[in-house]
Amino acid sequence: MTKIINEIVTSRRQLLKASATAVGGLSVGLILPGCNSFRANEIDSSGAWQANAWIEILPDNSVIFTLDRVEMGQGTYTGLTTILAEELDIKPSEVSVVFAPAQAHYRNPEYNVQITGGSNSMSSSWQPIREAGASIREMILLAAAEVLQVPVNYLKTDNAHVIHQGSTKKLSYGSLTRIAATQTIPSEPKLKEKSQYKYIGKQNTRLDSLQKTTGKAVYGIDVDIPNMKYAVVTRAPMIGGKLKSHNGSEILKLKGVLNVVEISSGLSIVASTYWQARKAQEQLKVEWETEDKAPISTAFIKKHYQESANEDSGDVKRSDGDISASFKTADKTIEVEFDAPFLAHATMEPMNCTADIRDGKANIWTSTQAPAIAQVAVAKVTDVSLADVVIHNQFIGGGFGRRLNQDFVAEAAEISFKSGEVVKLLWSREEDTKHDLYRPAALHKISAALDPSGMPLAWDHQIVAPKILDWVVWDFAPALFPWAPKFMYPVLGKVGLLTEGTPLTPADESPYEGADNMPYNIPAIQVRHTKSDAGVPISYWRSVGHSHNAFVVESFIDELAFAAKKDAYQFRRGLLNKHPRLKKVLDSVSQAGNWGKNAAEGVFQGIAVHESFNTYVAQLVEIEVNNNEISVLKVYCAVDCGLVVNPDIVVMQMESSIIFGITAALYGEITIEDGMVQQSNFHDYPLLRINQTPKIETVIVESSESPTGVGEPGLPPIAPAIANALFKATGKRHRSLPFKLS
Numbered sequence: 001m002t003k004i005i006n007e008i009v010t011s012r013r014q015l016l017k018a019s020a021t022a023v024g025g026l027s028v029g030l031i032l033p034g035c036n037s038f039r040a041n042e043i044d045s046s047g048a049w050q051a052n053a054w055i056e057i058l059p060d061n062s063v064i065f066t067l068d069r070v071e072m073g074q075g076t077y078t079g080l081t082t083i084l085a086e087e088l089d090i091k092p093s094e095v096s097v098v099f100a101p102a103q104a105h106y107r108n109p110e111y112n113v114q115i116t117g118g119s120n121s122m123s124s125s126w127q128p129i130r131e132a133g134a135s136i137r138e139m140i141l142l143a144a145a146e147v148l149q150v151p152v153n154y155l156k157t158d159n160a161h162v163i164h165q166g167s168t169k170k171l172s173y174g175s176l177t178r179i180a181a182t183q184t185i186p187s188e189p190k191l192k193e194k195s196q197y198k199y200i201g202k203q204n205t206r207l208d209s210l211q212k213t214t215g216k217a218v219y220g221i222d223v224d225i226p227n228m229k230y231a232v233v234t235r236a237p238m239i240g241g242k243l244k245s246h247n248g249s250e251i252l253k254l255k256g257v258l259n260v261v262e263i264s265s266g267l268s269i270v271a272s273t274y275w276q277a278r279k280a281q282e283q284l285k286v287e288w289e290t291e292d293k294a295p296i297s298t299a300f301i302k303k304h305y306q307e308s309a310n311e312d313s314g315d316v317k318r319s320d321g322d323i324s325a326s327f328k329t330a331d332k333t334i335e336v337e338f339d340a341p342f343l344a345h346a347t348m349e350p351m352n353c354t355a356d357i358r359d360g361k362a363n364i365w366t367s368t369q370a371p372a373i374a375q376v377a378v379a380k381v382t383d384v385s386l387a388d389v390v391i392h393n394q395f396i397g398g399g400f401g402r403r404l405n406q407d408f409v410a411e412a413a414e415i416s417f418k419s420g421e422v423v424k425l426l427w428s429r430e431e432d433t434k435h436d437l438y439r440p441a442a443l444h445k446i447s448a449a450l451d452p453s454g455m456p457l458a459w460d461h462q463i464v465a466p467k468i469l470d471w472v473v474w475d476f477a478p479a480l481f482p483w484a485p486k487f488m489y490p491v492l493g494k495v496g497l498l499t500e501g502t503p504l505t506p507a508d509e510s511p512y513e514g515a516d517n518m519p520y521n522i523p524a525i526q527v528r529h530t531k532s533d534a535g536v537p538i539s540y541w542r543s544v545g546h547s548h549n550a551f552v553v554e555s556f557i558d559e560l561a562f563a564a565k566k567d568a569y570q571f572r573r574g575l576l577n578k579h580p581r582l583k584k585v586l587d588s589v590s591q592a593g594n595w596g597k598n599a600a601e602g603v604f605q606g607i608a609v610h611e612s613f614n615t616y617v618a619q620l621v622e623i624e625v626n627n628n629e630i631s632v633l634k635v636y637c638a639v640d641c642g643l644v645v646n647p648d649i650v651v652m653q654m655e656s657s658i659i660f661g662i663t664a665a666l667y668g669e670i671t672i673e674d675g676m677v678q679q680s681n682f683h684d685y686p687l688l689r690i691n692q693t694p695k696i697e698t699v700i701v702e703s704s705e706s707p708t709g710v711g712e713p714g715l716p717p718i719a720p721a722i723a724n725a726l727f728k729a730t731g732k733r734h735r736s737l738p739f740k741l742s
Helices: 076-088 121-148 173-180 209-213 274-281 298-311 323-329 371-381 407-419 429-434 469-480 486-498 546-563 568-574 580-592 647-666 718-730
Strands: 006-009 026-031 052-057 063-067 095-099 155-158 161-164 170-172 229-235 242-246 257-263 266-271 286-289 315-320 332-340 352-358 361-366 389-393 423-426 442-450 456-465 524-531 604-612 615-626 629-640 695-700
Touching: 052 121, 052 173, 063 076, 076 095, 076 121, 121 155, 121 161, 121 170, 121 173, 161 173, 170 173, 229 274, 229 407, 242 257, 242 266, 257 274, 257 407, 266 274, 266 407, 298 442, 298 456, 298 524, 323 442, 323 456, 323 524, 332 546, 352 407, 361 371, 361 407, 371 389, 371 407, 371 469, 371 486, 407 423, 442 546, 456 546, 469 486, 546 568, 546 604, 546 718, 568 580, 568 604, 580 604, 580 615, 580 629, 580 695, 604 718, 615 718, 629 647, 629 718, 647 695, 647 718
Parallel strands: 006 026, 063 095, 229 423, 361 389, 456 524, 629 695
Antiparallel strands: 026 052, 052 063, 155 161, 161 170, 229 266, 242 286, 257 266, 315 524, 332 442, 352 361, 352 423, 442 456, 604 615, 615 629
16 A cells, blocks of 8 residues: 655744554654755755655554664664654664665765765754654654543653653553644654653664674675676776777686676676686786876875975964964974875775666665765766666675765666666775775875974974875765766766865865864964876775875874973863863863883883864874884773763774774885886785784763764874884884884
8 A cells, every 4th residue: 555655844934744644553754854865946045955854653652763874883773763763762773774775865964965974974963863762752642642542641652652750551652653643743743851861871672783793784795686797897907998999709718707898997707606707807808008108106195295395385264373483483393295195995895786777777786885876976977867776785894984975886887777787786805905995195294483492483384195086076976966967967067076165166175184173282383185187096094095084184293292291192182172072082182091110121102193074082102113113002081072972982983093093104005106006915915903902091071063974083092192103112203104114
């Protein structure tokens, strides 16, 4: 039977349309505050927008929550369900969670496109989802009052039931949905007070852990569609290479091979099994050609960055005080350089996608952080319109920003479209490493002017790096305008670049984020960005620009503390008077790690603090150095992420980010020779192993502020904390990543 969807619209106007379903259930479409949709004409006067979430309560009392943010290990599956369950008065474990399809309703409010990134899932959902749950709970209470013929204040809710406080009578939510759908919508639903919380701040069991530990969770790589075939792609080994010729006709004769397909990124083999496709790939003979006469290399990129820095002083992103006068009158100046390399994402689950393109329709099964952008990627390489692309999103085995880009989805779609087969495309680990879209490399030139006591008068920071927007706008821009015909996609990309810094295209702050808001109280501060792009494909990487800017800022502030003959912790503390939350996490980590006290012989401490994505983190490390090998023994971490919804997930994400950051600090480096990425697998792009992992102690600083994200903020402080400890251990400042002692 057809269900009549009853929309509860919690907008700025608090408008709700509701009616009973044909089967007696309540299907609730929740449009969150400030919602806009280009298709549905839902743009308000200010242009604000919030994603849709869908809540369905069935007659059997089950509650289904459609998760509008993807689950890639960061905990949205548990976190957002917990805040809904709190206001609904139902155990989080009893809410069924399904992943949202690609629809305009699910746009991320900060980016106006359906993506999960920027550690904003909790902050953007905190208020709207609570209001949604509270509205539904009040409607159900009104329905129960009508059924029991008692005043509503005689009733209370508990675990998906309404209880009459004067008797033993109780009614399930499911039994009340037909009547609840006819109730007047509360204009301002009453939210629970913190003292009333049953689950927020207390719910620690991950709701997805049972599925994952028993193998029931389905990731993109697990998808199995009837009659599907397997595809592999051979891509140019050099950056910018194009297919010239191949022996595909010979490959077609091999056992199991069904098709050899030329696609935009290279040459694909479609076979009956994955093994047959891989074995056939070994016999491919392919010629490639490039337009560039001079191949890209790491040495070329470094030279290119230096030339850019010398030729272009950069766009000023922050200017406080009189920089020129401060340097002229300084008693002493310090001028140094830092650099950070390209980094691969190295997700545990390599890129993969299953595609079925036929009869003008597209069904895509994959693990993506950006369903809306995946739709664009499919539409661009097929004859399917955007509205006819259905994304079946799955659990994600690591995103870290890599799955914001949809190159792997485009490949699968193009192969299916041209071969006529349902195909499952799998990237090997080597392909995943050599054809990643990397964390940008960066060069930093930074200087300080000091007074006679060694205290800083001025801070000048030039950042030389490319813009990620230049690489991603071509798919992101069409996703903003799903009504646009395909011939406009290139135009929309160009418009996106031309309008950067306007409401249409916000400024790409990725090169300098975390540097332009440097928190220390210094009289004159200047931060400049010089754009320099050597042609290496780039994208977002966990904590984005904060990952290298925190390293530079926190390493250099340590150098200034040493120049002033001050304790590194006290020096920072004295310059953070305008940032009490940063000061508090700094104090907390200093206390937890016994800063400056009781360090064993040969063990050295380093400290750093940083704010990213509105979350404040300080870290204190203990390291030792033996035979030019760096061992991180222990990490103390203090975090202020506002009110904590799931404490254990906060701890998990701090630990995850720290391990990810240590890996990058000690080993992470993508190098290029003759236009080709040199690394290919974990033997030459290693990750931190279990026996190398330090003990990690996390202190959650209590806060009454609204919740903020934890998926990325734990990463930025770890590299500078290690660098600062290394200075104590070796007497040398380490200004290049990864750290190399020999």
